[in-house]
Amino acid sequence: MSQTTTIHGEKISLLRVLGPGHVWALGVGIVLVGEYMGWNFAVGKGGMIAALIACWVAGLLYTCVAMIDSEVTSTVAAAGGQYAQAKHIVGPLMAFNVGLFLVFAYTMLEAANAITLGYLVQTVGTMAGFEGVHDKPFIVLTIVFLAWLNYRGVYATLTFNLVITAIAFVAILVLFTAVIGPWAIVELNHKDLITGLPYGWMGVIAALHFGLWYYLGIEGTTQAAEEVRSPARALPLGTMLGMITLLIAATMTWYICSGLMPWEYLGQAVTPLFDAARLTGSGPLMVLLFVGTIFSTLASANGCINDASRAWFSMGRDRYLPVVFGAVHPKYRTPYRSIVFLVPVALVFAYYAPLDQVITFSILSGLLGYTFMSINVMMFRRK
Amino acid sequence: MAKKRYEPPQQSIAGQTIDSLFLLALVFATLFAPLYLGLAGGGKTSLEFKDQTWAGWGQNPAMQAQWEKLGYTDGAKVVTKKEDGTEEVTGNATSAVDLVSSRFDYSFDPLWLAITALVVILYFYIVFHWSAKEYRDVIDEKFNNK
Structure with missing residues (x-):
């Protein structure tokens, strides 16, 4: 088993087939699920207003993250994203650490997505009269199917992401349109449902923890650097368009949910946008938001497998990990060994760990990565 | 050299x-x-309510209406653990009391906060410091320190 794959003496690398749309689908695909689940724990941490402050403060921070990535990637465009940046700008030890942050953040996010999908299938199955529906088989099926898709090729994987992410975003737009304006099918009641700051300003600080969930993962677009046709154009364009999409989706999501649910419920709900659709009483909207939630979790898990495997692959290629992980599939041109290796990690955590703690692992790993990024960009400009 | x-x-x-x-x-x-x-x-705590009604839980009529649409009711819910480890729910099984009474406990020890901050700062200092040394070694090896 060697570090590189060769056919007839020619070195095989990852396939350069992606465009800006795929980059958008990778970034937004990973994150949009944050609007469907997870962001609302910020409401539980500090109330509705705290969640809105967290949404905008985190939005500002992530816009900076996207701009840093666009700037640095223009020079360091390699699979591994921030790991490759650390290797070229800071040094080997930092690179190894950043690689692990990335793998932990994406693998835990993948597990969180699978848990949500399983929960939703179980809930809707019970509502539809299938009392015996169990979430665990759906968790396993999701992770294994998406790993197989990633194994088979990046173009099909991210084209699939593009379609399902676009549908999930349109579902939020449709729900928003249905609850505002003179044609609204249900009245939003922010005045009576928003109760100020139940924990004071301490709650606002606590809410920032889950405020990151609105955008966590957008920086993953840089992982596609070796698979886009034009990195200098596609990566900044796809990433910045992704950030704009997420800022719009996050604000709309907060507005809809905070006008429909008491904060104590919203702060502990597993699928808040689906619950918002339930509260409109509209059958078609419920179906649309059910589909949106399923698609957003699938898109996120799919993108996470893509990103975690690229980071693991890059570390293997550079001999930071056993070199077996640095191999590219001779036919599908994907980092297949890294994809397969990370499947059991995601499965075990999706099966045994609670959702909020899996999310916390992902956020903490992300935070360590962002701390690195802010110092890294200053060093990048100096060098 | x-x-x-x-x-x-x-x-x-x-x-x-x-x-x-x-x-x-x-x-x-x-x-x-x-x-x-x-x-x-995070650490969690629970509010104690004497009045097990929506108003007693601090819920106004608009909130009550939304809770009810979501399938919840007011009233007390009693969960008792049986000897075989299973839980038995008596009282009002669909009561929202668990959700309404749940609160986070944000009390913390400033000393542990300072120690945590110190560990994080130290961790980043060490990693950046050693990385810089390794980076110089690589440059030296590949480009003759130019």
Whole structure:
């Protein structure tokens, strides 16, 4: 088993087939699920207003993250994203650490997505009269199917992401349109449902923890650097368009949910946008938001497998990990060994760990990565 | 003078397999340790209500209406643990009391906060410092320190 794959003496690398749309689908695909689940724990941490402050403060921070990535990637465009940046700008030890942050953040996010999908299938199955529906088989099926898709090729994987992410975003737009304006099918009641700051300003600080969930993962677009046709154009364009999409989706999501649910419920709900659709009483909207939630979790898990495997692959290629992980599939041109290796990690955590703690692992790993990024960009400009 | 270029030794398949399994074990240990030690997630507490009605829980009529649309009711819910480990719910099983009364406990020890901050700062200092040294070694090896 060697570090590189060769056919007839020619070195095989990852396939350069992606465009800006795929980059958008990778970034937004990973994150949009944050609007469907997870962001609302910020409401539980500090109330509705705290969640809105967290949404905008985190939005500002992530816009900076996207701009840093666009700037640095223009020079360091390699699979591994921030790991490759650390290797070229800071040094080997930092690179190894950043690689692990990335793998932990994406693998835990993948597990969180699978848990949500399983929960939703179980809930809707019970509502539809299938009392015996169990979430665990759906968790396993999701992770294994998406790993197989990633194994088979990046173009099909991210084209699939593009379609399902676009549908999930349109579902939020449709729900928003249905609850505002003179044609609204249900009245939003922010005045009576928003109760100020139940924990004071301490709650606002606590809410920032889950405020990151609105955008966590957008920086993953840089992982596609070796698979886009034009990195200098596609990566900044796809990433910045992704950030704009997420800022719009996050604000709309907060507005809809905070006008429909008491904060104590919203702060502990597993699928808040689906619950918002339930509260409109509209059958078609419920179906649309059910589909949106399923698609957003699938898109996120799919993108996470893509990103975690690229980071693991890059570390293997550079001999930071056993070199077996640095191999590219001779036919599908994907980092297949890294994809397969990370499947059991995601499965075990999706099966045994609670959702909020899996999310916390992902956020903490992300935070360590962002701390690195802010110092890294200053060093990048100096060098 | 430039350092001699480092050529890493070729690792056997058995060695790589053992390393991979060891890494997998380390990943599980790193992530599961906080779960088992109860370090992940915030501390929680619960409000005590004397009046088990929507108004007694601090819910106004608009909130009550939304709770009811979501399938919840007011009233007390009593959960008792049986000898075989299962839970028996008596009283009002669909009561929202668990959700309404749940609160986070944000009390913390400033000393532990300072220690945590120090650990994080120290960690980043050490990693950046050693990385800079390794970076200079690589430049020296590849470009004759130019």
